[in-house]
Amino acid sequence: MKIESVDFYYLSIPQVLDIGDGSQDALLVRVQADGWIGWGECEASPLVSMASWNCPMSHSACKPVSASVLGQVIETPDDIRRINRLVRTNCLDLLQADHTLSGIDIALWDLLARKRQVPVYQLLGYERAYPKIAYASQLFGDDPQGTLERGRAVAAAGIRAAKFGWGPYGHGSPELDADHVHAAREGLGKDCRLLVDAGTVWFDDVERAAKRLEALNQCDAVWLEEPFVSGALEAYKGLAVRSGRVRLAGGEGCHNFHQAKNMIDYAGIGYVQIDTGRIGGITTALDVVRYAESLGIVFVNHTFTTHLALSASIQPYAGLKHHELCEYPFAPSALGRDLAGTGLSPDANGLVRLPETPGLGIEPDLRALREYQQTVEIQVNGRTVFASTRL
Amino acid sequence: MKIESVDFYYLSIPQVLDIGDGSQDALLVRVQADGWIGWGECEASPLVSMASWNCPMSHSACKPVSASVLGQVIETPDDIRRINRLVRTNCLDLLQADHTLSGIDIALWDLLARKRQVPVYQLLGYERAYPKIAYASQLFGDDPQGTLERGRAVAAAGIRAAKFGWGPYGHGSPELDADHVHAAREGLGKDCRLLVDAGTVWFDDVERAAKRLEALNQCDAVWLEEPFVSGALEAYKGLAVRSGRVRLAGGEGCHNFHQAKNMIDYAGIGYVQIDTGRIGGITTALDVVRYAESLGIVFVNHTFTTHLALSASIQPYAGLKHHELCEYPFAPSALGRDLAGTGLSPDANGLVRLPETPGLGIEPDLRALREYQQTVEIQVNGRTVFASTRL
Numbered sequence: 083m084k085i086e087s088v089d090f091y092y093l094s095i096p097q098v099l100d101i102g103d104g105s106q107d108a109l110l111v112r113v114q115a116d117g118w119i120g121w122g123e124c125e126a127s128p129l130v131s132m133a134s135w136n137c138p139m140s141h142s143a144c145k146p147v148s149a150s151v152l153g154q155v156i157e158t159p160d161d162i163r164r165i166n167r168l169v170r171t172n173c174l175d176l177l178q179a180d181h182t183l184s185g186i187d188i189a190l191w192d193l194l195a196r197k198r199q200v201p202v203y204q205l206l207g208y209e210r211a212y213p214k215i216a217y218a219s220q221l222f223g224d225d226p227q228g229t230l231e232r233g234r235a236v237a238a239a240g241i242r243a244a245k246f247g248w249g250p251y252g253h254g255s256p257e258l259d260a261d262h263v264h265a266a267r268e269g270l271g272k273d274c275r276l277l278v279d280a281g282t283v284w285f286d287d288v289e290r291a292a293k294r295l296e297a298l299n300q301c302d303a304v305w306l307e308e309p310f311v312s313g314a315l316e317a318y319k320g321l322a323v324r325s326g327r328v329r330l331a332g333g334e335g336c337h338n339f340h341q342a343k344n345m346i347d348y349a350g351i352g353y354v355q356i357d358t359g360r361i362g363g364i365t366t367a368l369d370v371v372r373y374a375e376s377l378g379i380v381f382v383n384h385t386f387t388t389h390l391a392l393s394a395s396i397q398p399y400a401g402l403k404h405h406e407l408c409e410y411p412f413a414p415s416a417l418g419r420d421l422a423g424t425g426l427s428p429d430a431n432g433l434v435r436l437p438e439t440p441g442l443g444i445e446p447d448l449r450a451l452r453e454y455q456q457t458v459e460i461q462v463n464g465r466t467v468f469a470s471t472r473l
Numbered sequence: 474m475k476i477e478s479v480d481f482y483y484l485s486i487p488q489v490l491d492i493g494d495g496s497q498d499a500l501l502v503r504v505q506a507d508g509w510i511g512w513g514e515c516e517a518s519p520l521v522s523m524a525s526w527n528c529p530m531s532h533s534a535c536k537p538v539s540a541s542v543l544g545q546v547i548e549t550p551d552d553i554r555r556i557n558r559l560v561r562t563n564c565l566d567l568l569q570a571d572h573t574l575s576g577i578d579i580a581l582w583d584l585l586a587r588k589r590q591v592p593v594y595q596l597l598g599y600e601r602a603y604p605k606i607a608y609a610s611q612l613f614g615d616d617p618q619g620t621l622e623r624g625r626a627v628a629a630a631g632i633r634a635a636k637f638g639w640g641p642y643g644h645g646s647p648e649l650d651a652d653h654v655h656a657a658r659e660g661l662g663k664d665c666r667l668l669v670d671a672g673t674v675w676f677d678d679v680e681r682a683a684k685r686l687e688a689l690n691q692c693d694a695v696w697l698e699e700p701f702v703s704g705a706l707e708a709y710k711g712l713a714v715r716s717g718r719v720r721l722a723g724g725e726g727c728h729n730f731h732q733a734k735n736m737i738d739y740a741g742i743g744y745v746q747i748d749t750g751r752i753g754g755i756t757t758a759l760d761v762v763r764y765a766e767s768l769g770i771v772f773v774n775h776t777f778t779t780h781l782a783l784s785a786s787i788q789p790y791a792g793l794k795h796h797e798l799c800e801y802p803f804a805p806s807a808l809g810r811d812l813a814g815t816g817l818s819p820d821a822n823g824l825v826r827l828p829e830t831p832g833l834g835i836e837p838d839l840r841a842l843r844e845y846q847q848t849v850e851i852q853v854n855g856r857t858v859f860a861s862t863r864l
Contacts, residue, residue, distance in 0.1 A: 098531065102532060104532050107529070126532075126567065127566070128531070129851070130525045130569050132524075133523075133524035137519075140498050140517050141497055141517075175516065177568050180568065315738070335565070340706070344704065347707060456529070460851050463848055
């Protein structure tokens with residue numbers, strides 16, 4: 083069978099706020115081939131990814147993404163890998179293409195697994211999917227008392243791991259940051275795993291980051307996430323050798339395999355965090371999983387949007403028992419809930435289980451999505467090169 | 474003064490061909506502030522970069538590029554650096570933004586230098602601009618005889634350095650590739666520097682690349698460029714330690730400082746090639762220049778478009794005498810010539826000299842460009858979020 087069509091659905095809540103909530107909009111992708119359908123999701127900036135789908139060719143290494151997708155044969159997983167590689171080659175100079183490819187690649191795995199009537203993880207070679215421990219992402223409170231209260235609320239909900247991040251952390255004094263981390267630990271109690279996310283706040287300044295390590299170790303934090311921008315390898319390594327029991331985590335910004343490999347090889351991280359919707363889809367995420375596992379680095383998904391993206395982000399490491407944490411979007415926007423439901427919610431033990439139904443196991447609720455659709459039309463010289471398909 | 478407007482002009486020849494000629498289209502950027510004008514150029518995919526300028530915000534770290542540019546104060550070089558940093562922060566998850574930023578950053582340097590009535594290189598802290606040795610980029614011939622003839626033509630034109638690349642190189646046997654390299658050397662004669670560009674053909678396969686080293690050393694090639702994709706650090710290093718006198722060159726795909734730093738730190742390259750229109754503009758290119766120089770790595774521009782892009786790409790290393798090579802687009806398209814003229818053509822000794830006039834020293838010929846303009850209109854929910862300004 084051949085890829086007959088790819089449709090992009092740009093969805094958004096009515097008013098996107100200037101806050102760190104990545105579930106306020108979404109780019110849903112539908113691929114069709116020979117009567118089969120697959121769904122995927124791209125991170126981020128829907129309009130820009132849509133523009134990359136059918137932009138005019140600039141030269142032989144800067145073609146629209148569609149040129150390497152439409153009409154391609156898709157019969158086996160190797161076909162998906164071939165298409166992934168073809169997009170990278172033909173879009174070498176089209177930066178946004180890696181994000182656009184990600185949603186398409188996810189949809190291709192969904193489609194092929196639906197056709198074969200197996201979950202995607204089985205198509206990836208895993209016999210079973212192990213449950214993952216959901217960790218709840220939280221903002222730090224405005225002050226340590228606020229952080230304490232957020233920690234207590236998480237613990238009361240029976241959640242087994244919680245991440246605090248962004249907000250005031252890293253912007254004030256090391257002492258204030260230490261107070262926040264102690265408050266988080268106090269609120270969570272001793273049994274809930276504590277993760278801390280610095281949101282790249284120290285750019286590549288090792289000394290500023292190092293002043294936070296003592297409190298993190300005192301409070302038994304599992305990891306310090308993104309002290310620096312993705313790819314600041316020397317800074318990561320410089321901090322990693324001083325971090326004690328706290329390990330560094332990073333990688334969500336990676337948009338190809340080698341960037342993730344470099345974080346593993348040179349940054350001294352203990353956890354590599356991959357967003358399947360950015361790295362190039364399930365194909366590329368699986369490559370990172372295999373490489374991380376071979377070196378004893380723990381793979382963790384990065385996901386802050388819908389349960390479709392969540393399923394796609396867990397499939398690549400579903401079969402690895404000891405890579406047990408997963409980021410779970412606990413408080414997504416209404417769009418985030420409506421797009422793909424909440425079927426992957428953690429159970430009473432705080433565990434997330436992948437669906438055992440074919441594909442990604444997610445069926446977008448198209449009727450519910452109509453109210454969120456943002457229609458896009460792009461014209462070049464008065465000729466329409468892209469127009470949204472209506473839901 | 475504050476940035477009042479930024480206009481993007483998408484220019485293209487009538488029919489873009491599926492060949493490796495990056496001068497077939499261009500994205501010209503004009504910035505205005507307090508009566509002053511600056512010009513820049515982005516690489517690549519004009520439509521996608523235009524879409525990133527005013528796309529709807531997705532969340533706090535995925536804003537349109539315009540949100541960090543319009544209305545910003547620009548009085549000093551530090552203001553440009555601040556704006557560059559602000560775009561990166563606010564567009565952390567908007568992949569295309571680095572390319573869009575590049576053209577804007579270039580235009581800001583042009584504008585500020587025009588206002589101060591100095592060439593950009595002086596604003597960067599250099600007392601003088603040293604002439605650069607232009608190297609001519611050539612495709613390999615279809616067969617070694619064709620390569621030989623191209624080499625002879627270059628030598629006859631009095632050019633002092635020539636790069637052969639792409640075409641059949643790397644796709645056939647090592648023996649055939651060796652024949653091509655020997656033919657190139659024979660055609661050039663012994664005095665013309667020979668550079669070879671593999672165009673990422675071996676992806677990250679060190680052994681396939683290594684089979685080409687002997688011929689390159691026999692023919693006294695200066696560098697082997699992009700044997701692997703940008704960022705394949707371990708592969709680069711694995712080849713570099715075996716490459717003999719031939720050094721590796723790479724980096725044109727880098728779109729931020731850390732990617733270039735990583736190529737310098739871990740890839741074993743001898744030459745770092747930076748496209749000012751991709752890396753984030755003159756600001757970021759200058760950061761790479763300083764870092765490369767501190768470690769004895771030679772900086773070289775990557776440019777395959779217009780003399781505006783060429784001027785912008787040379788300014789960051791203009792004052793470094795021993796970083797003496799520069800890529801010169803010898804056979805650009807008609808658009809490439811018409812956009813900014815050919816004022817930087819090499820002299821009789823094969824040397825390129827930067828203009829000593831204010832700014833980048835280039836005045837785009839707007840009247841000549843009208844026939845190339847591609848007008849773009851982007852609508853979201855029927856509302857125009859981007860519309861080209863007519864030339």
